[in-house]
Amino acid sequence: MTKIEVVLINSAGLHARPAAQFVQKAAGFSSKVTIYFGGKTADAKSILAIMGLGLGQGSKIELTADGPDEGECLVALKALVDGNFGES
Amino acid sequence: MVGIVVVSHSAKIAEGICELAAQMAAPGQKLIAAGGMNDGDTGTDAFKIQAAIEAANTGDGVLVMVDLGSAVLSAELAVDMLDDEIKGRVTIADAPILEGTVAATVDASIGQSLVSVVAAAEGARELRKR
Numbered sequence: 426m427t428k429i430e431v432v433l434i435n436s437a438g439l440h441a442r443p444a445a446q447f448v449q450k451a452a453g454f455s456s457k458v459t460i461y462f463g464g465k466t467a468d469a470k471s472i473l474a475i476m477g478l479g480l481g482q483g484s485k486i487e488l489t490a491d492g493p494d495e496g497e498c499l500v501a502l503k504a505l506v507d508g509n510f511g512e513s
Numbered sequence: 514m515v516g517i518v519v520v521s522h523s524a525k526i527a528e529g530i531c532e533l534a535a536q537m538a539a540p541g542q543k544l545i546a547a548g549g550m551n552d553g554d555t556g557t558d559a560f561k562i563q564a565a566i567e568a569a570n571t572g573d574g575v576l577v578m579v580d581l582g583s584a585v586l587s588a589e590l591a592v593d594m595l596d597d598e599i600k601g602r603v604t605i606a607d608a609p610i611l612e613g614t615v616a617a618t619v620d621a622s623i624g625q626s627l628v629s630v631v632a633a634a635e636g637a638r639e640l641r642k643r
């Protein structure tokens with residue numbers, strides 16, 4: 426299992442379009458990916474679970490990945506978040 | 514991609530759900546509203562639903578999301594009226610219409626099968642809001 430921390434810097438946080446992009450990216454890996462925030466956890470491959478966390482701009486989340494491609498998976502997810510989900 | 518049809522008694526509800534879900538859809542994702550009656554009244558229209566299913570079908574199957582009561586009957590009737598080749602690839606989900614449509618849209622947009630998309634929609638039944 427690999428764990429990282431990321432901060433959501435995009436203006437929308439993890440809602441709607443960015444949340445969907447996050448799920449789509451996570452779904453491309455076989456590892457189980459979990460988001461931890463404010464004492465709650467969510468399966469990163471479930472859009473409804475992620476939106477239920479209520480992650481706004483500035484939220485610091487912990488991400489874990491567990492599986493054969495866990496390293497790559499977290500690198501890809503971090504790149505998505507750090508790249509502002511393509512928002513300008 | 515599996516196409517999605519949203520059936521509501523209200524055209525505005527069906528369109529609004531599609532508007533929201535489209536925010537989370539991949540380009541090319543079919544997301545078609547089939548709400549209200551042709552004369553603008555509230556209700557569900559099997560012919561309108563049938564046309565929506567045909568428009569949503571790109572060959573990978575179609576998920577139909579429904580709201581209350583007779584929406585289910587109209588959707589079933591619409592499926593019955595389809596050509597046999599499409600009929601076997603259409604599923605009416607037993608799921609909350611908004612949450613189910615959002616979950617299904619994200620799943621369909623990553624190219625999942627109809628079985629998976631239906632499971633995503635129906636998984637929304639388990640969602641707790643708080």
